[in-house]
Amino acid sequence: xxxxxxxxxxxxxxxxxxxxxxxxxxxxxxxxxxxxxxxxxxxxxxxxxxxxxxxxxxxxxxxxxxxxxxxxxxxxxxxxxxxxxxxxxxxxxxxxxxxxxxxxxxxxxxxxxxxxxxxxxxxxxxxxxxxxxxxxxxxxx
Amino acid sequence: xxxxxxxxxxxxxxxxxxxxxxxxxxxxxxxxxxxxxxxxxxxxxxxxxxxxxxxxxxxxxxxxxxxxxxxxxxxxxxxxxxxxxxxxxxxxxxxxxxxxxxxxxxxxxxxxxxxxxxxxxxxxxxxxxxxxxxxxxxxxxxxxxxxxxxxxxxxxxxxxxxxxxxxxxxxxxx
Numbered sequence: 001x002x003x004x005x006x007x008x009x010x011x012x013x014x015x016x017x018x019x020x021x022x023x024x025x026x027x028x029x030x031x032x033x034x035x036x037x038x039x040x041x042x043x044x045x046x047x048x049x050x051x052x053x054x055x056x057x058x059x060x061x062x063x064x065x066x067x068x069x070x071x072x073x074x075x076x077x078x079x080x081x082x083x084x085x086x087x088x089x090x091x092x093x094x095x096x097x098x099x100x101x102x103x104x105x106x107x108x109x110x111x112x113x114x115x116x117x118x119x120x121x122x123x124x125x126x127x128x129x130x131x132x133x134x135x136x137x138x139x140x141x
Numbered sequence: 142x143x144x145x146x147x148x149x150x151x152x153x154x155x156x157x158x159x160x161x162x163x164x165x166x167x168x169x170x171x172x173x174x175x176x177x178x179x180x181x182x183x184x185x186x187x188x189x190x191x192x193x194x195x196x197x198x199x200x201x202x203x204x205x206x207x208x209x210x211x212x213x214x215x216x217x218x219x220x221x222x223x224x225x226x227x228x229x230x231x232x233x234x235x236x237x238x239x240x241x242x243x244x245x246x247x248x249x250x251x252x253x254x255x256x257x258x259x260x261x262x263x264x265x266x267x268x269x270x271x272x273x274x275x276x277x278x279x280x281x282x283x284x285x286x287x288x289x290x291x292x293x294x295x296x297x298x299x300x301x302x303x304x305x306x307x308x309x310x311x312x313x314x315x
Contacts, residue, residue, distance in 0.1 A: 011217015021158025026239030033304035046159020051283030054167030085270025090299025096259025108222025120260020
């Protein structure tokens, strides 16, 4: 239970930050892809750099969590499904003006159409489970 | 109270958002030994909607307990968005969606279908690619994983192509 509350708190920080920086704004995603406003591209780039530096420091520190347990860094498989999935995801990103994280912040903000994107995400995940039932090698994570 | 105004009302500059989101990656490993990621949690929601599903993937160990950490993380993001909007003083219910609904005059049900379609593609695509903007683009690239770089390249490429097609053919070039 303590762990679940910790995840809830990390989620709140993530959602609050996404919303405050404008990642949940349709217009900022749209203008990032038309190259009129690169604010969100800068957010993502900064997050990658800070994340990479932080991970390097953790590894230099012995690669352990605060309890002293070795970090289980989740590496996802490299295959053609990264391309197929990436293509489908990119089209969905453009249509909805959101990604799986930011749409949750949209729903919290009270954006009604975000609720439809979120319902679509659950449905798309279910469709994936239907496809994965017969094509075992698509299971990429 | 200028500082409160800057934190809770004004939109944050890109670097504050980038630093906090970036720090979540090592912080979640350090405190919870878990990779930052959102999209797998939609499996929890799918299973909430179809609790009796026999599909193997939705019955894997990941979803044994629907109310596991992924559920709480997703719930937290919604609450975080709620707190942000309440403190900045926006409307409780927002029915429009930026440039898209401002430029068009569709019946509302068509917007619902459009965003539902976008969501379906996001859900399907992130599962096939093995992650989304959080798990692949931020967590994966920060850990220098080649699969995340490849996926993110196609996220951005198809996002840019599709938005520009939407701009020309649907929004009339706004």
